[in-house]
Amino acid sequence: MDLHGTDTALAAREIGVPDERITTIAAQIDGITPANGANAAPGALAEIAGLVAAGRLRVPIAASFPVEQIRTAVELQAGRHVQGKVVIDL
Numbered sequence: 901m902d903l904h905g906t907d908t909a910l911a912a913r914e915i916g917v918p919d920e921r922i923t924t925i926a927a928q929i930d931g932i933t934p935a936n937g938a939n940a941a942p943g944a945l946a947e948i949a950g951l952v953a954a955g956r957l958r959v960p961i962a963a964s965f966p967v968e969q970i971r972t973a974v975e976l977q978a979g980r981h982v983q984g985k986v987v988i989d990l
């Protein structure tokens with residue numbers, strides 16, 4: 901899975917990994933299925949929310965910011981060293 905750009909997905913392809921075993925959230929690459937939520941199965945979000953609520957799935961939160969500090973949140977995320985999700989409180 902390539903989470904930033906296309907380098908990892910294209911490198912996997914170069915070493916012979918079949919396209920059906922590669923995915924990316926950062927870009928569209930012909931022949932590679934994106935993992936961006938647009939193709940999620942119906943009910944997937946509700947199922948995930950239920951697992952979180954039941955304590956069976958943990959989503960690590962690295963930091964939480966009020967919307968007024970969105971620039972700081974984006975800068976933190978852009979540094980690519982975050983261990984968990986960056987949350988914006990609306």
